[in-house]
Amino acid sequence: MTDGVARDEGVLIVGAGPTGLTLAIELARRGAGVRIVDAAPVPHRESRGKGLQPRTLEVLEDIGITERVLAAGTTRLPFRKYFDGAHVNDTDPFAEARPTPDAPYERGVLIGQWQVERLLRERLAEFGIAVESGTEVTGFEQDEDGVTAFLADGGHIRAGHLVGCDGGRSRVRKALGVRFDGTTDETQSMVVGDVEAEGISRDVWHQWFASDGAGVMLCPMPGTNSFQFQSGPELDADGEPLPPSLESFQRIFERYAGVPGVTLTDPTWLSVWRVNVRMADRLRVGRVLLAGDAAHIHPIAGGLGMNTGIQDAYNLGWKLALTTAGRADAGLLDTYEEERLPVAAWTLGISTDLYARVREAVREPGTGVEAAAPPPMGTGYRWSSLARSSLAHASTSDATTVSAPAVGDPAVLRPGDRAPDAPCLDAAGDPVRLFQVYADPRFTLLGFGAEVAGAVGKLGVEHEGLVQAFAIDGGDLRDHEGHARRAYGVTGPALVLVRPDNHIALLTRDPDEVTDYLSRIVLITPKE
Known part of the structure; x- marks a missing residue:
């Protein structure tokens, strides 16, 4: 071709x-x-990651x-741990987690x-x-x-x-x-695969461990009849790992799970994973x-x-x-x-x-x-050259209108950070979340306060193909419960420019800074 x-x-x-x-x-x-x-x-049909x-x-x-x-997967699957064949506990590390206005997925x-x-x-x-x-x-x-x-x-x-x-x-x-x-550790490997197993509950992620440090895990994969199998490899007489096979999976399962009458069947994926x-x-x-x-x-x-x-x-x-x-x-x-x-x-x-x-x-x-359990991802890009604080251009008396964070303070929003969600009302009074607004592929400009509403409209017209603009409580969106102001640290008139990948580009009060920011990274007039 x-x-x-x-x-x-x-x-x-x-x-x-x-x-x-x-x-x-x-x-x-x-x-x-x-x-x-x-x-x-x-396309493959392997559970993998x-x-x-x-x-x-x-x-x-x-x-x-x-x-x-969300319809295809599951958000709630407790861990069921066994140790040397005995049931130890069932736990859900996220049992107390709840969605919040600024983070809808807990x-x-x-x-x-x-x-x-x-x-x-x-x-x-x-x-x-x-x-x-x-x-x-x-x-x-x-x-x-x-x-x-x-x-x-x-x-x-x-x-x-x-x-x-x-x-x-x-x-x-x-x-x-x-x-x-980097490194590849050939001494540490795992066999993984997708198999079926009749007689095992699909309501929990089974984890059988033994005092020798080995074990096997069976994780039911939503929307299928299969489990993802994970274990250390079976070794031959010389102590070398055997290649993954349904037969070796069965032997490993019987050794560590100790659940009689369960036969692993229908392997659709057999693989070896090494520490890279x-x-x-x-x-x-x-x-x-x-x-x-x-x-x-x-x-x-x-x-x-x-x-x-x-x-x-x-x-x-x-x-x-x-x-x-x-x-x-x-x-x-x-x-x-x-x-x-x-x-x-x-x-x-x-x-x-x-x-x-x-x-x-x-x-x-x-x-x-x-x-x-892993820490959260998506913490932002505060170090980036695209992250810029406007507060260096503001007087001390003005600096209260947008929170002025200390460098490295994770509790206060700064340029480069993930843009929070918040429930609002649209111009017709219907519920809309900021994440729904941000789904437009352009930059998003939020203007908080009547003082900047006119500037927001003007900037939206000037950069129509590049920026969508919304006056908060100025006719476009209503922050009816104050969640947006709290999430963005806004206590007075403010302009918040959000990147197309939903990170903060700019926090300011000066409309010229919005144009200046865009002109530094984008050619306002397209190339011919």
Whole structure:
């Protein structure tokens, strides 16, 4: 297959996992040209990464599939722990968690990765785009005008940019010559797979552990008859790991679970997982970028992999769309690496620590895997060059109108932080949440107070294709319970500019600062 794509008119995504699919949707809903290819001839049906975190649910709400995810998965699955064959306890680490006005998702969702990918493909199809399956990219060349990707069938695809979302063994990353720094511990491995098991309750996540530090876990996968099986590998007479098989799974289960009469059947996925802690040293080389597992891989604990990749794509999508449309210089793409590499490093560190805690927890009868429940993700990008506080331009007497946080204070909203949700009323008096407002792919400008309502309307007209503007209590939205003001730390007239990926761009009172901010990262007049 041979295509010609002119400069900056399209993006080729290599890899149709959660990262690549999310990026394709983000580009498509902004009108950017996009093609997504995958070497596999058909989609897989493997549970793999099986959890979506609350911040990821916010991201997926923005692109339009969270309701479908919640319908397909489950948010409540207690952990049932056994130790040396005896039942120890049933626990739910999120039993006391409740949604709040600024954070509507108090817990994550258990759902198979293949189900997430199916829902993302369905959403992408609503934009008229399908994954080009069985299309293997073997290499590429880039020049000043674009990238030419070479295919296994002898064809090629020409695009303005190429994004490698092709997993931990990424061919795109290797072709770029990007280092993948870190370690692989061959002495620590796990066998995983999807099997069926009659006679085992599907109401809990079973965790059988033994005093020798080993064990087996069976997690029921929602919407299926299967369980995800996890265990250390069975060893041969020389102490070497045996390859995963249904027979070895059965022997491991019988040894540690001690549940008579249960036979594991119908394996649809058998695999080995090894402890990898690696990260790319760069995320962009010219017109080629990396995202998801192609850029970082880490221990399985905490379920952070699929989530981090989706959030990579969410950060990159709007920046790539503006760049390919000629609305921003390519320098905007540098902020993708600036913002996401530190997050990748944090994820590697925290997931490695969580994995160590899991291994320690299984040796203690009174604890379990829930002791290593992951911390929240999506804490923001305060360090970014796109995060800017306007308070340096304000007088001391003015500084009370928007909270002035101390550097590093997580309790006070700052530029770069995740934009909170809040219930409001629209112009017709109907309930609407800020997250619903933010689902528009543009920047969002909120104006608090009658004093700035006129400026909000003017800015919205001046930057119509780039910004949607709302006067709070000025006719567009009503903060009828004060949740928006509390969430954003507003005590007087204020302008809040929210990025397309729902992070705070600017907190100010000066309309000129809004225009100044946009002009620093976006070309107000599109390129011809």
